[in-house]
Amino acid sequence: MKKYFLLFLLLIIPVSVADVSIVAPAVAETDYGYVGAPVNIDVKVSKGNGHIFMDTMPMTQLDMQGSARIAAKVAFDICGKNQKDYDIYYVVRSDVPVIGGPSAGATLCVATIASLNNWSINKNVMMTGMINPDGSIGPVGGILEKMKAAKSMNVDYFLIPSGERYVKADLNEADNNTVDAVEYGKSLGIKVIEVKSIYDAVYYFTNHKIIERNYEPNPIIKNIYDNKMENLSNKVLKQTKNNYNYVENRLNYEYKYNTRINYDLKKELDTKLKTSKTNMELANSLYINKSYYAATSKAFGALITLESINTTLNYIDSDDGKDYLKKYLLSVQNELDNEKILINNKNLSKNNIEYIIASKSRIYESEELIDNAWKEYYNNKPLSAIEYGAYAKLRGKSAIWWLNLNDNNNYNKNGNKNIENELINESDLKYLAQEYLDNSEIVVLYSSMVLPTALTNDAMKNLDDAKKYYNQKEYLLSISKSIDAYVYATTSLNYMEDTDYLKKLAEKKINLAENYDDGCIPVSALGYYEYANTFNDKMSKILYYKYSIAYAQMNIDVLNELNGNISKVVEYDESSTFTEDSPINNNIETSTNAKYNITLNMAFLALGLSCGVFAGYLLGRRNRDDE
Known part of the structure; x- marks a missing residue:
């Protein structure tokens, strides 16, 4: 009996990093049209095997699973942790059926980062935005409706994707009248802030700054x-x-x-x-x-x-x-x-x-x-x-x-010829190809609903090709076509994108790829970056900068997949501590609570070890007595 009791004690010892609760705004479809609705999300990260679990109730229409996968990937990349060593649990609850999809992706990413770092969430902030694999925040719909939901939660700060200040007045109407979201927020007593990347958003939610490590070009x-x-x-x-x-x-x-x-x-x-x-x-x-x-x-x-x-x-x-x-x-x-x-x-x-x-x-x-x-x-x-x-x-x-182009010219990042060129099987990239396919599908489906254009038609065709090649076990081609689909879809959404920001992001990604251990030369990323610089029209610049970013990220992802662990070179550098001059300091649990959570986890770990040692002693003694 004692043995079972001790085993029970071991089973209930928590091994999670931290639990985080956050609220995201969503849009619900009612008999009276579209309305904003708050969605409660609990995030738990624990030691595990790289699984992502999602429990949603009630949710209709687009599935959030794909968005959650992207959010988790970005969070782990930023924090410099190997996602395969953890399991992530997303529990989503709402009082009414809401329209799912990628609009909560950025919020999920912030919550995951906070959980990994034992940071508390500022309850006075809400955000809507799609999370892209490069860490940028993409456009979404229903911003004004979501702001009303934020007002009902007494939120003072509302974060929206950069470039979406002027939005459609009413989702229920067919006209194209636009509203200034910043001014509309003022009328509700909410300060609306445009954010370009998850790095910007994390600060508003946690009062911690994640410093992007900038690498010099190689x-x-x-x-x-x-x-x-x-x-x-x-x-x-x-x-x-x-x-x-x-x-x-x-x-x-x-x-x-x-x-x-x-x-x-x-x-x-x-x-x-x-x-x-x-x-x-x-x-x-x-x-x-x-x-x-x-x-x-x-x-x-x-x-x-x-x-x-x-x-x-x-x-x-x-x-x-x-x-x-x-x-x-x-x-x-x-x-x-x-x-x-x-x-x-x-x-x-x-x-x-x-x-x-x-x-x-x-x-x-x-x-x-x-x-x-x-x-x-x-x-x-x-x-x-x-x-x-x-x-x-x-x-x-x-x-x-x-x-x-590669014959007899295999070099490493130090410029030395690679004498030993390790061969790999294309099947080793099956999981990565599936991940790329899933990520592109959620964005393509969303873009085709929100803003159908010629670009989204091309995105759909490329997505179909990606699926076809995946089923044919042509995983490299599937990844390539998934990138095509993703780039076309996000370009159709980001028609007002800041090209200077994209250029700088492409530079950062290329430099990061060039500095990876055992890194290969990111020729496609460098080529597309160069090509983008030759165009004068904005749309072409956006398209090819996005290609550059996507292929630089592909180099990083492939190396991580083949190496079996995250590279020594990571984007996460350090976080700032809480400061009095932070832009937001209301209703936030300070870093003292984060330290308390760490201390509590350490206490549980010590208790677990003690119980294990004690259990081993008793079981060993019983076995000796039986002999």
Whole structure:
């Protein structure tokens, strides 16, 4: 009997880090329309095996599970802890059925960070916002309704995503009248504050500052990247110039002697040649400015156009144009098949993951393009078939460019060649691919409901592709397509995003990736960052900065997944203590309570150890007596 009693004592000894309660605003759908409603959330983090448990009641429509996973991941990354060593419990309660989804993600992340650090939550603050995997806070709907819910809880501070100060007046109405959320908050007696990242939000909730550790750019890695991209850019530019001169001379000849070229076709071909020249000249200018990735991209566009012009001339010159086109598409198909075999036979390692992803995504895109070419061919649209076929051919070539970009050039972050290049199995990335797929799905579904645009349509297609490749066990491709889906979806939401903030965030992520132990060169992140800097329009900058951030984060996530633990390099540095001049100091339990929680946990731990020792002594004594 004593044995069972002692075992019972051991079972009830708590092993949690800390319990945190927080209130999030939500939107409930009633007979009278949409109204704000408070949601009570309890967060508990305990030693475990990396599981996330969610208990919601009642919740309808969008599931919060995906948002909770992102919130937990960001919290553990920031705090420098290995999520696989813990279990997280989210208990969500509301008096009315509310619309779930990602809008409570930032709040969940703050609560998780507070739990991991034994910090108390300021009850005088509420927040709405989606948490992104990079730690930024994304836009949500129903801000005014949620502010009313905050007022009912006597909240003085309400945090909203940056860029959402001016919002739709009423979710129940179809008009586009907007309201200044800051002024509306004043009318309710609430101070509304825009926040860009979870780092900003944590301070308002806890009076603790998490200092982002800023890493300097790694000049060695930047030099390696520049050399790789300069060589590739130089090669592609030379090819473009040669092809342009050939096609220009051929066109001049054909216009003089080929009677099959009518006025409309000549006009179309002239326009294409002019476009290719513009792209080639822009590529030269970018190359001179050392924007090698952007130069390669523009030269690549020119190559596609020139291939299309030359193939069109071959088609026109042929006595049997349909037969020629069929043979052309078959030759492209054969080239793609051989290139795909070459890529699939490439051994995967930590040092070439970036290049394999880039080459695989391009070769699979080329297969879609050649499929479209055949469709146009059988629909008797030869010129359209040529367009798709030319694009497919060059996209396949670019896949090999990226594959060869890493050959005999495996370097570590110190600039030394990696003699031992550890091979890995793609199946090792299955869990990460599932995580990326889940994260992108919650954002894509949300964006398609809130602000459906052409970008969200692209996001949906990429999400479908990510699922398809995951089921085919093509986990690298699934991750790549999940990134595409996520970037398009968040770009459609963040149409008023601060590009300067995104640029700085991309720099931080790249620098962090470059300083990881055993880190690979984040070529995609560096390339997209460089490409974003070449654009003048805001939307393109947003899109490619987001790509840069996403691929830098992918490098970090892949290394963590393969290493089995979190790297020594983490974003979390230190927290400030409570200060009297903090912007918020009402209704908050000071750091003394946090220290009390730590002391209490230590007491429980000591008690547990004592009970264990005592139990072992009694059981050992009983066994000796039985003998």
